[in-house]
Amino acid sequence: MPVGPATARRRRLRGATRALRQSIGLILVIVIWQLGARSWLGATTPAPTEVINAGWDLISTGELWHHLAASARRVAIGLSIGIAIGLVLGAAAGLFKLAEDLVNAPIQVLRMMPAVALVPVFIIWFGIGDPFKIALIIVAPIFPIYLNVLAGIRGVDQKLIEAAESLELTRVELVRYVVLPGALPQIFVGLRQALGIGWLVLVVAEMQTTPVGLGFLMNDAKEYLRVDQIFLVLVIYAILGLLTDITVRLLEHRFLRWRNGFEGR
Numbered sequence: 001m002p003v004g005p006a007t008a009r010r011r012r013l014r015g016a017t018r019a020l021r022q023s024i025g026l027i028l029v030i031v032i033w034q035l036g037a038r039s040w041l042g043a044t045t046p047a048p049t050e051v052i053n054a055g056w057d058l059i060s061t062g063e064l065w066h067h068l069a070a071s072a073r074r075v076a077i078g079l080s081i082g083i084a085i086g087l088v089l090g091a092a093a094g095l096f097k098l099a100e101d102l103v104n105a106p107i108q109v110l111r112m113m114p115a116v117a118l119v120p121v122f123i124i125w126f127g128i129g130d131p132f133k134i135a136l137i138i139v140a141p142i143f144p145i146y147l148n149v150l151a152g153i154r155g156v157d158q159k160l161i162e163a164a165e166s167l168e169l170t171r172v173e174l175v176r177y178v179v180l181p182g183a184l185p186q187i188f189v190g191l192r193q194a195l196g197i198g199w200l201v202l203v204v205a206e207m208q209t210t211p212v213g214l215g216f217l218m219n220d221a222k223e224y225l226r227v228d229q230i231f232l233v234l235v236i237y238a239i240l241g242l243l244t245d246i247t248v249r250l251l252e253h254r255f256l257r258w259r260n261g262f263e264g265r
Contacts, residue, residue: 046228051235054228058217068236070212071202074130078137079198086142086194087187090149094183095175100150111143115201119208133205133213140201141194148190152183185259188252195244199237 030048037047046054058064089107092099115136126132156179164178206215214233221229 044227046231050228051231054226054232055235058229058232064217067212067214067217071206071214072240074133074205074213075137075198075202078134078201079141079195081134082138082141082198083145083191083194085138086145086190087149089142090146090190091153093146094150094153095179107143107146110139111147115140115204119204123208128208128210132208133202133210136205137198137201140197144193144197145187145190148186148193149183152186152190153179155186156182181258185252185256188248188256192245192248195248196241199241199244203237 033041033045034048037045037050055064089103093103094100118136118139122132122135126135160178160182161174164174169177203215206213207219208215210216214236218230218233221227221233
């Protein structure tokens with residue numbers, strides 16, 4: 001059904017108002033940071049303006065893009081593989097009890113191992129180059145994806161499954177039209193968690209010996225007491241995490257339009 005000009009304007013106004021509300025928290029943080037820098041937040045805490053100047057200096061030399069590209073490539077490869085593994089394992093465990101019996105115990109054991117504890121083991125196995133960092137990032141998203149996919153599939157109403165079987169849907173049709181839509185909200189929750197964890201593990205991985213990347217930039221800044229660059233890297237990590245979360249939220253809005261759940265007042 002076509003939307004009238006007045007309705008379209010109201011929707012744009014509501015969207016702009018909500019975007020403004022969502023920005024207020026970040027604006028307050030920046031204002032407090034600016035007011036407290038070099039004073040009650042600590043004499044060595046740089047102001048946002050100093051961090052911006054440090055970023056501009058690195059952008060003008062091209063150094064920032066070099067490090068950012070290296071980190072983004074590691075995260076993209078690691079998260080792609082890790083999320084794929086988590087999806088496969090979670091779907092298998094959710095759809096087949098035999099797969100759950102075989103997979104669940106090893107996953108739960110490995111899930112309790114912190115990423116920091118895996119660093120020396122992975123360095124022994126893969127060395128200190130990119131394979132070590134990518135392998136560490138691969139492991140991180142497997143567990144939240146696995147748990148949420150499993151929970152999403154097992155959370156599908158049994159009555160819907162029985163109704164689909166009474167209609168003589170094939171196994172593929174059952175998964176496509178009943179199980180997947182029912183599990184999708186939980187899967188998106190796992191995806192948001194996995195992407196956030198991926199960026200956190202990147203920090204751990206790149207704080208080790210590395211010639212390029214945001215972690216190297218932070219280590220280098222620490223050696224030369226460039227606190228403004230240290231804060232710059234922290235801000236970049238935060239922005240990248242926020243952007244990935246926003247991307248998933250947009251995908252949720254696109255693929256979960258059918259959901260009629262409570263969205264707050």
